[in-house]
Structure formats: C-alpha cells, structure tokens
Amino acid sequence: MSTPSNTPSDAEVPNAYDAAAIEQKWQQVWDDLDPFRADDAAVASGEKQGRYALTMFPYPSGDLHMGHAEVFALHDVIARYWRFRGFEVMNPMGWDSFGLPAENAAIRNNEHPATYTYANIETQADSMKKYGLSFDWTRRLHTSDPEYYRWTQWLFLKFRERGLAYRKKSPVNWCPNDQTVLANEQVVDGACERCGAVVTKRDLTQWYFKITDYAERLLADLDTVADSWPNRVVTAQRNWIGRSEGAHVDFAVEGRDEPVTVYTTRPDTLYGATFMVVAADADLAGEIVSDAQRAALEAYREETRKASDIDRLATDRPKTGVDLGVTATNPVNGEQMPVWAADYVLADYGTGAIMAVPAHDQRDLDFAKAFDLPVRRVVDTGEDNPEETYVATTGDGTYVSSGPLDGKTDKVAGIASMIEVLAERGTGTGTVNYRLRDWLLSRQRFWGCPIPVIHCPSCGEVDVPLDQLPVELPELKGADLKPKGTSPLAAAEDWVNVDCPSCGGAAKRDSDTMDTFVDSSWYFLRFTSPGYTEGPFDPEKIATWGNVDQYVGGLEHAVLHLLYARFFTKVLHDMGMVDFVEPFQRLLGQGVVVNEGKKMSKSLGNGVNLGEQLTAFGVDAVRLTLVFASPPEDNIDWADVSPAGSQKFLQRAWRLSGDVTSEPGVSFADGDVALRRVTHRTVHEAESLLDGHRFNVVVAKVMELVNATRKAIDGVGKGGCGPADPAVREATEVVAVLLSLVAPYVAEEMWERLGHSATVADAAWPVVDPALLVEDTVTAVVQIQGKVKARLEVAPDISAADLEALALADETVIGAIAGREVRKVIVREPKLVNVVV
Ligand code: ANZ
Ligand code: ZN
Numbered sequence: 001m002s003t004p005s006n007t008p009s010d011a012e013v014p015n016a017y018d019a020a021a022i023e024q025k026w027q028q029v030w031d032d033l034d035p036f037r038a039d040d041a042a043v044a045s046g047e048k049q050g051r052y053a054l055t056m057f058p059y060p061s062g063d064l065h066m067g068h069a070e071v072f073a074l075h076d077v078i079a080r081y082w083r084f085r086g087f088e089v090m091n092p093m094g095w096d097s098f099g100l101p102a103e104n105a106a107i108r109n110n111e112h113p114a115t116y117t118y119a120n121i122e123t124q125a126d127s128m129k130k131y132g133l134s135f136d137w138t139r140r141l142h143t144s145d146p147e148y149y150r151w152t153q154w155l156f157l158k159f160r161e162r163g164l165a166y167r168k169k170s171p172v173n174w175c176p177n178d179q180t181v182l183a184n185e186q187v188v189d190g191a192c193e194r195c196g197a198v199v200t201k202r203d204l205t206q207w208y209f210k211i212t213d214y215a216e217r218l219l220a221d222l223d224t225v226a227d228s229w230p231n232r233v234v235t236a237q238r239n240w241i242g243r244s245e246g247a248h249v250d251f252a253v254e255g256r257d258e259p260v261t262v263y264t265t266r267p268d269t270l271y272g273a274t275f276m277v278v279a280a281d282a283d284l285a286g287e288i289v290s291d292a293q294r295a296a297l298e299a300y301r302e303e304t305r306k307a308s309d310i311d312r313l314a315t316d317r318p319k320t321g322v323d324l325g326v327t328a329t330n331p332v333n334g335e336q337m338p339v340w341a342a343d344y345v346l347a348d349y350g351t352g353a354i355m356a357v358p359a360h361d362q363r364d365l366d367f368a369k370a371f372d373l374p375v376r377r378v379v380d381t382g383e384d385n386p387e388e389t390y391v392a393t394t395g396d397g398t399y400v401s402s403g404p405l406d407g408k409t410d411k412v413a414g415i416a417s418m419i420e421v422l423a424e425r426g427t428g429t430g431t432v433n434y435r436l437r438d439w440l441l442s443r444q445r446f447w448g449c450p451i452p453v454i455h456c457p458s459c460g461e462v463d464v465p466l467d468q469l470p471v472e473l474p475e476l477k478g479a480d481l482k483p484k485g486t487s488p489l490a491a492a493e494d495w496v497n498v499d500c501p502s503c504g505g506a507a508k509r510d511s512d513t514m515d516t517f518v519d520s521s522w523y524f525l526r527f528t529s530p531g532y533t534e535g536p537f538d539p540e541k542i543a544t545w546g547n548v549d550q551y552v553g554g555l556e557h558a559v560l561h562l563l564y565a566r567f568f569t570k571v572l573h574d575m576g577m578v579d580f581v582e583p584f585q586r587l588l589g590q591g592v593v594v595n596e597g598k599k600m601s602k603s604l605g606n607g608v609n610l611g612e613q614l615t616a617f618g619v620d621a622v623r624l625t626l627v628f629a630s631p632p633e634d635n636i637d638w639a640d641v642s643p644a645g646s647q648k649f650l651q652r653a654w655r656l657s658g659d660v661t662s663e664p665g666v667s668f669a670d671g672d673v674a675l676r677r678v679t680h681r682t683v684h685e686a687e688s689l690l691d692g693h694r695f696n697v698v699v700a701k702v703m704e705l706v707n708a709t710r711k712a713i714d715g716v717g718k719g720g721c722g723p724a725d726p727a728v729r730e731a732t733e734v735v736a737v738l739l740s741l742v743a744p745y746v747a748e749e750m751w752e753r754l755g756h757s758a759t760v761a762d763a764a765w766p767v768v769d770p771a772l773l774v775e776d777t778v779t780a781v782v783q784i785q786g787k788v789k790a791r792l793e794v795a796p797d798i799s800a801a802d803l804e805a806l807a808l809a810d811e812t813v814i815g816a817i818a819g820r821e822v823r824k825v826i827v828r829e830p831k832l833v834n835v836v837v
Contacts, residue, residue: 016651019618022745026758027129029748035761036083036134038090044544048088052545053079054524054584056553056561057094060120061101064127066593066600066638067554069610072133073623074590074632074695075552077741079134081690084737084765090545092139092527093128095121098149099516100178100194103447103481110478113447117144127611132619132744134761139530143519144447148526150470151536152519153452155568157463160453164210164571165441167461171281171305171347172440174202179483180444181206183515184437190307201281201305207442207451207512211567215241215434218566221582228586230633233558240559242435247419249355249428251276251328253288253339260284260328260339263350263433266357267422268414271402272378273355274368276328276339277321279347280304288339290325297322297341304343312343319344319367330355331427332403332418342367350433362392378402439564441515444487446476448513456500456507465501471509487511520561521568524548524583535577542578551584558589588693591635593626608638617643620650620743627742628699650746653706653739656732657750659713661724664755671727673772674719678708679731680772686738687768695742702738705731729754730766737763782807782833789816800827807833 043050055075058068079091102113102120109116121142128135141148159165173182177197181204186193211218219241226234247267250259262276278285280301289297300322304312321342328339344363345354358368359377365386368375375387381397399405404421405414422428442451450471452464464471474495481488490496490511500507522536528545529538547569562584569583592599595606613622624646629636668676682705689698709731716722733754740747740760751760777793780803790812794803804827807813817837824836 015655017654017746017749019620019647019745020615022749023130023132023619026132026745026748029758030132033759035759036079036089036091036136037138038092038136039088040541040544042088044540048086050545051082051087051089051549052528052547053082053089053091053550054527054548054552055093056551056557057096057520057523058124059096059099059101060117060124062120063123064131064610066608066610066613069131069622070593070626070636071552071554071590072128072131073626073742074588076133076623077627077690077695077698078550078552078588078693080741080744080761083134083761084763086765089134090139090527091135092141092530093133093135093137094139094141094523094527095124095143096516096520096523097121097142097144098448098513098519100445100447103445106447106477107479107481112475112477113481114144117447118142130614130619131623134744139527141523141526141530143449143516143523146470146472147531148523149449149519151526152449152514152522153464153469153471154466155522155536156449156514156518157452157466158575159209159571160463162571162575164213165207166210167205167207169203169205171201172204172206173199174204175199178445179485181440181442183440198306201307206440207510207514209439209441209518209567211439211564212434212436214567214570215243215436216432217570217581218436218563219243221566221570225582225585225587229584230555230558230587230589233555233562233587233589236558237563240436240563244433244435246431246433247415247422247428248351248431249422250331251355252331253328254326255290256288256326259427260288260353261351262353262355263431264355265433266360266415267418267428268399268402268405268411269357269360269378270330270332270355270418271405272357272359272376273330273337274358274374274376275337275356277342277345277354277356277364277367278324278339279345279352280322280341280343282347282352284352285324285341288324288326289341293323293325297324300341307343312346315362315366317344319363319370321367321371323371331422331425338373340367340371348437349435358392359386360392360394362394365390365392376401378405439515439517439567441518442512443515444483444485444511445513446473446481446488448516449519450489451510451512451514453510454498454500454507455510456503456505458505459500459502459507462500462502462507468501487513489513517560517564521564522572524551524565525572525578537577539577547578547580547582548584550586550588552588552590554592555589562587588632590632591630593636593638595637596639597637613643617647618650618745620746621647624650624699624743627695629696631696632693649703649706650739650743652710653702653735654746654750654753656706656709656713656728656735657753659723660729660732660754662726662729664729666726666729668726668730671730672712672721672725673727675708675712675721675725675727675731676769677772678705679727679734679766680768682738683734683766684768684773690741698738699742702735705738706735709735733763734766736760737766778830780807780829780831780833782810782813782835784813784816784835784837786834789813794830796830798830800829803827803829803833807835 042048079089083089097117102117105116106113173187175182175192175197177195187199192199222234244265246265248261250261253260321340324339324341326339327336356364358365358375369390377385378401379397380400381393381395383393386392396411399408419430452471454462456462474492496509525537528541532538565583570581572578573581595608600607621643625641625643629641682701686698712720713723736747736750747760774795778796780792780794781788782790790810804825820837826834
C-alpha cells in the first residue's frame, strides 16, 4: 500500500503509466492474495450466495488467440461484477486436452501427444494469468489427465449399465485421411470437418450413446432456458432434435411375410402414393430385392457409399436408384406400386423406407420424372397440376382422388382421419419421429479416453471392473500413432492383450477412444470438486453450487457441445447424482473477431496476433477495446477498433487518481452535487447494463464519468469544484471500481494511488443514493394557513402522495404545525402543498 501525497508536484507525478511494469507488479500481488478462490464453505453454510460463472474451456493448440481474448474479457466482466455484488463466485478454468491436433503434431515430431499438449497448456495458462482473469486456479483440470479420464470411463460404464452405451454395426462416415470415423455432425458439406477430405461410408461396429432416448426431454426442457439463452441457439437445438409428427404406415410387399413400414408426415396423401423407396444401404433393400435385380442393387450400393448424407438429401442432385423388382400394396386402395431403392432415402431416418407422393414432394417428383413413374395429384392447391409441370405443390388445398377425404380442405383433420382409418385396419399408427441420431462416440485414434471394455471370445463385451479404472493410455509415440485404418491402440500388443475379468481367458481391450465431446460433457461438474477420488464429483459440492449460473462461449458450439452436456446432465439426474436437469441456466454467445471484414486466416494473411497486441498496447487496452467494440453477441472487426484510443482513455482515467487530494475515507456527502449526480447516475445505470450484458455501454458511461471528473478538477472558477472536493474522490473511486471489470491492472494502480490497499476487487460496490438520481428538481412551496413555511427540492414527476408525505415529514413544517391537528392538505404537485390546521 502507498499513501498518495496530498500536494503532488508535477515532477513527482508521472504523466503516464507503464503498462508492462504494472502488469508485472500486480500479477505478483494477485498471486499472493489469491482473491478469486471460491470458498465452498461460505456457500454451504449460507453465509454467502454462490454463483457459478463458466467460460468454455479451450483446446490447447498453440497460444491463446483473439477469439479467446474476446470471450475471456467478456466473461470476466460478469464474474467480477457478481463478486462485487456480494456473491461467492466460482470461476474455474481447465483444458479440453484430448484431440487430434496433438496426435498429428506427435506424428510429425516423433513424440508423445502429451508433450505437445502439456507444453501448450502451460503457454496458455501463462497467457491467461497475464491477461488478468479472475479464475480460481485451484480448480484447474485437464481432460487428458488419468485422474480426470478415470471418471469419464466410470461414467461410460454407468451409461452402459443403464443401456445408454451400446455397440452396433452400421454404415458410418469415414475420413480416409484421418483414418477414423466421424459423427454426422463432423461432416461438413460432405467433407471432414477437421481436414477437409471427402468423407465416405464404411460398415463398422461402433459405440453409441443412446441420446435418442432423451430426445423428448432435450426438446421439452429447452422451454426452461428459452428466455436466458440466445434465440438462435435454442432454435438450433430444436432443429437438431428435429421433432416431427406423422404416421407409420404398413405396406404388404410381394414375397415377404412382414409388412414394410414407412414413416410419413403426410399420411393424408396416401392416395397419391405411386411407388415406394427404400434406402439403398438399408438391410431391407437386400432382403426384398428380386433375384433378377440383386446384382444391380449391389452395384448401386457401391456407388452410394461415396456420397455424404447432405449430398444425398440435396434437392438439386440428379436422382439415381434401382428398381427392386417387387411391388407393394397400398393399404387404403389395394393398388400395386413398384418398390425402388435410392440414396435420397436415408437408412437411419424414420424407418429407412418411404411412400413416394411425387405430386406433393419435390424429391419424389424428380425421382418419378427420372424413372418415368406415375404422378397423381391428391391435393388441389389451385396451382398448376404437378403431373404436367413437374413442380410439386406442398401447400394446403382441397383433397381429390382421396376416397373419404375428397372435398375436405383441413390438412390437420385430414391427417388425423387418415391415421384413424389406418388404425382401424391395423395398418398404421400416428407417431412422433426425431431427426436426432444416437451419438457415435468411438474413434480409431490414440489421444483420447480409452473405452473401458474388454472383448472376450467367450464372454463377449466385459466391463473393466470399476476398481481397475483408469484404463491408462500406453506410451506410444511418433510413427506408432500413424493411423492404419484401425486404432493405433490395436497394435499395442502389451496393452491390448489382457485376461478377461470375467473368465480369466485371453481377451482384448477395446482399442477405440472416445470422441472428445464426451470429455467436455461433464467437466463443469468436476470443477465443483477437483481431485475428488470417490466419484466424478462430490455430491455435496454439487448441491452447494448447483448448475452453472452463466455460461459464456462461442456459438460454434451452439448445437453439439451444449446438446451433449444437456444429455449428460439429464442422465446424471436420473442416476440421482445431480438435482437439476439443465446444466447452464444462462448462456451468452459472443461474436467473433474478424479483420477487414473477413475471418482471420493464414492464407488471407489477415491474422491478428494476440501476443503482439498485448505487447503493443497492454492487456488493459486490448481487453477494453474488445469489450467496448460492440454488444457481446456482435462480431468485432479489428480493423475498425482502436486499441491506441483505449490506451489513451486509460491513461486519462489513471491521471485522475494522481490528482485527487482528499484523504481516503472522507465523507462524500459534502461533495459537489453536480459531479456526485453524474457519479451516482453512472453506477445506477451500470448496474442494469451489466445485468443485461450491455458491457460496451458501461464503458461509454465510464468514459463520460472520466470527462466529468476531469472538468471538475480543472474547472476551478468555471463551475468546477477542484481536486480537493470529496466528490472528485468519489467519482475517481467509482471509475477505478467500474474499470476493474475490464482493465484490472490500471484499476488496481488507481486504487493504490487513491490510498487504498489491494485489491480493488475487494472494494465495496458503490451504494447509489436515490436522491442523487433525480435529474432536475423543482422547488415545492409548503404553506400553512396560506403562509409559506418551507421550500422542498423535489422531482418534477413526484406524485401527490409522495409530495404530501415529504412535506409533512419536513422538520420546519412539523415545527410550524406545532402539534395542531391537520384538517386538510391540498396538494398541487409538484409545486405546492397547502396545510390547513
Ligand atoms: C410422404 C410425403 C408426402 C412426405 C408429402 C412428404 C410430403 P420430416 O418432416 O423431416 O420428418 N422421409 C421419411 N423417411 C425418410 C428417409 N429415411 N429419408 C428421406 N426422406 C424420408 O420428413 C418426413 C418426410 O420425409 C416423410 O413424409 C417422407 O416423405 C420423407 F407430400 O412421406 B413424406
Ligand atoms: Zn471371458
């Protein structure tokens, strides 16, 4: 602590601070004081209310970049603000440290992926410390540590016990370059999300999480967060789950005992079905194909393996297919229709078979046109007949050629009555379908969490006993990690060959590792009790902290990470391990930092290096620039902002603290009213702006307050109160406190120069005096028996009741009434009160 000199001479007071010097100085102080460590006991005892602030933990590839800088700066405003408002804030940080980049680097450099991973983690941790973030470092975790992934494995086995983790063989997306399967969502426009190689299909036996069992709840519970998550995220989640209502309709197929069931959202168009299409890659196609067409089907199947699901569903793609040489019977009119196999029907959606209604579905119509199949209109929308135009009509209209529906116009009723007809005949039922697929979680790569299962020739799939967890990764490196179509773990003889835990016979470990999304689906729970050895997290600590109050991160995770974390939370709820069903109460998605209108990229050469910016302008100026640039959700163009301008402003703010000449603790009540009004209004507005995440506006308000304070200091004789006025100290202290949300170093420095001891983070949040929020006042006259006795300064919009109460509570007025009985009070707000006694 240092005490400011009361009469600083120009020579003593430097005119600018040195960003690098104060960064070094305060990092040391914060390390020593450790002010951001969250105290479980204070929350458990009820002494303080706990709040859990979380920002998405990073993947350790290289150092932090501008994107991290933005999200961390925004998140830190919230965490620090809550702390000021008296909450015990848990703000932890860790690393999502399994994943392919480390493995690829290890192959390149002939080392173990851990080398790359943990070196980068240290680099990032140093950068985060330098960046002045209010993290509680005692909770740090890395998902690639055996002490963490032990519990990822434990959870996998618990899921398996509940029937939620299973293996099945199915055509999966295969990246020929990374030599691993990919989840559907990791295939972007037919290419591998990571490396861009064209993705193909392979029939493989893979592990899945049965997330589809939770589809309904994942959808329904979105309503509980709809107001506190960005709209577009809620919508993206809804679309991904993709609930649709329709019907299962059974068609008898020639040469087969069981009927073939199709899924349709339009059972009301059943009379317009003119052929059936089965997914070419579905087993069903092979089961029903006629002998004459078998060879053609096989050839066609070869071709479809090359196409991605997205290509297959594209409406503008030429339609291809094979006639299976059998017919199906329409259950309502007995018509025989041909059955085809095609790739535009997906094997794993609905039932993998459809009834084609070409008149009212464009893809069916394109197919009908390509293969000269019949088209029959059953809904007359008033548009041209699709039988002639080859433009499907999908709108509402009048049913035609539709038996009992003819002449009717209500689609909803049409669907319902057709379902009724089908139900009566036992050939169909109403049903709900979800687009959501089970989560394919196994990967044929090394640097991930091993799947804790042993395959035994006689016992089958056997769990690794819980007390033998973790199944640790072996020490492979370099060339051993090269993908060869199977996991590198399969070739690690010493590791893969084990005794069966059940029969003791020779068996093999499962050699796949888990998708890294599994690791990040529960890390937020572990933060409540890092190092806990009895389970993935301490149930008591979870009860103390509850779910995450505020989650902050990038919207590239709008779908999968959030969906998977929500799924895990619900399963854990059902296991009785947590008492909430949603992991994240509030979600803030920040925009991205671009440069010159474009995404930063190496090839465009428009990347902005965070480290260089921090060196050039200082941490505070960079953070301030990112927070001030725009509302958090908007993108920031680094070409449009001015870190140099931020730097100048911070120097201006800092200079105020050197000019204040009153002592710490001086009573502000006697300070200059005009400046005090600005100060209190700033705090008052900042509170609601911070709650509403309008951080950029808060910065603008602080800038105004700095200007007003500067005027007050310099304007002696021109209406300014001068540096000794308590109001100047009050204003400057408020500037320091508000700035500490964004620019912690300079705020700390100001706080010290104002004569306070570290840390400004422990300062009391300024209490707003409502009287000082009154913009302009008017003078109200109080008369007793018609004679003026007092004048009151009141708000122009004061109510009659408030004015009367204020007048009767005034000491002069009470004195003048002198105990006499008040018979009548006439109020003409806001200017006059007449008391009759
Ligand atoms: C007949 C029909 C008539 C259809 C019509 C649509 C319009 P959503 O809403 O996405 O669930 N479909 C069903 N299973 C399919 C599969 N495995 N691959 C490709 N398409 C499939 O869409 C359901 C509709 O998509 C179903 O309703 C079916 O076509 C098609 F005028 O059946 B419809
Ligand atoms: Zn066995």
